[in-house]
Amino acid sequence: MDQISGTVALVGRPNVGKSTLFNKLTKTRDALVANVPGLTRDRRYGILSRAGKSIRLIDTGGVFGDHELSDVLFEQTLVAIKEADLVVLLFDGREGITTVDQEIVDYLRSQNINFFPVINKVDGVSRDQLVSEFSLFGFDDLVFISSAHGIGVSHFVDLLSSSFESSSIESELELQGKGTRVAVIGRPNVGKSTLVNRLIGEDRQVVFDMPGTTKDSIDIPFNLEGVDYVLIDTAGVRRKGKVSEVTEKFSVVKALDAMERAEVAILVLDAQEGVVDQDLHILEYALSVGCGLIIAVNKWDGLDRDQKEQTNKSLERKLSFIPWVVVKRISALHGSGVGHLFSEVDAVKVAGEFEVTTSYLSRVLETLVRAHPAPSIRGRNIRLKVATRTGGYPPRIAIHGNQLKELPGSYKRYLENGFRERLDLIGNPVFIDFRDSENPFAGRRNELTRKQKNRRTRIVVLPKIDQFYSMIEEGMKDPAINN
DSSP: OOOEEEEEEEEOSTTSSHHHHHHHHHTTTTSOOBOOTTSOTTOEEEEEEETTEEEEEEEOOOOOTTSOTTSHHHHHHHHHHHHOSEEEEEEETTTOOOHHHHHHHHHHHHTTOOEEEEEEOOTTSOHHHHHHHHGGGTOSOOEEOBTTTTBTHHHHHHHHHHTSOSOSHHHHHHHHOSSEEEEEEOSTTSSHHHHHHHHHTSOOSOOOSSTTOOOSOEEEEEEETTEEEEEEEOOOOOOTTOOOOGGGTTHHHHHHHHHHHOSEEEEEEETTTOSOHHHHHHHHHHHHHTOEEEEEEESGGGSOHHHHHHHHHHHHHHTTTOTTSEEEEOOTTTOTTTTTHHHHHHHHHHHHTOOOOHHHHHHHHHHHHHHSOOOOBTTBOOEEEEEEEEETTTTEEEEEEESGGGOOHHHHHHHHHHHHHHTTOTTOOOEEEEEEOOOTTTTOOOOOOHHHHHHHIIIIIHHHHHHHHHHHHHHHTOHHHHO
């Protein structure tokens, strides 16, 4: 996966096009966007990928002018601003400057916050008029876009990408120690720090019965039976409306960083509460970044027989879309089931690093297609020719063929599941890139040889000449002409 180069928050008053721009940049119609728990409906996280560089985006709710900046309605936007390395301030080009825009600009400047002014909805509006109006703010440069129609968005992305240097995460990793990076993730108070302490055999993390005790991601290098690991204990991502403390301003971003840096993530669930929406949101993000995954159902020993049966049914139902994920029932406090977690971590890591030849992948593809042929589109057959390994970790496979853009989503999922089963990729998501073969003759005009040109002359031109001569002969028979 690409390294994260920085975090950008999209800020502005309501209806200036923040969410539209967010969807455009993150391609939310085609890719996963995590509605991370602990966030209100006004904050969403997504990834903008461009030329091997990834930027985390935060979509925020609109800022209203009839509320003070310290009010609850603005707190989530303030959290996003504090989390971000750069703030993109969006204006509505059709409506022009409002008092709310002025308040937001004044606040950002008073806090010495680095922000990037962007004028949206510029289609059909005079640029000279906008430049004249927005000169009131004294901006050095203005960027004009229409997120709905894609006007100027590519140029905006180039400017945004150039604002960040190459990610420093790799250099940080060198200092953090070597070994398999394992992120312990989950909601607050599900037992993450207790599990970390149990895994490493000492009380390295503060454990307190209050949600949100861990405020940052902490890397813990250690060795187990000659194998190096780096455990990443993350702050719990809190329920919506609960992220208000200044000390928690980086907790969400750090939790996301942990998942992006990890090779294997252990998602801790509370057996007494079952799978809740916040768990599914965290799971969704972990799947989107591509790390290996193990689900640890904690506090299992606190359930009676009926509760265990009910919880098992709930797990089976709510996790049915990821049957390949390893699920372990544990008690971090008492240690039951914890001892086998690292063997599962090793298995997931090894499975994700599989080595396989192109010929073998192509044979697997051939077997899958033979068992279930791809559907025809408008009477034309979709051909899947060759499969190759394109990435390291997480597993990435490229399938080459014709008309692959027409493949339905159900058939793509069939191929993903088929490759995962035959390659025994337990605990790992699989990313498949479908690449259409280019037509080598596209855009080329067929040049005729001299022989072909002569033949065309005989077939097309000569009959017309014969007709011309025939007309002349008929005309010569006319008495008027002969006289």
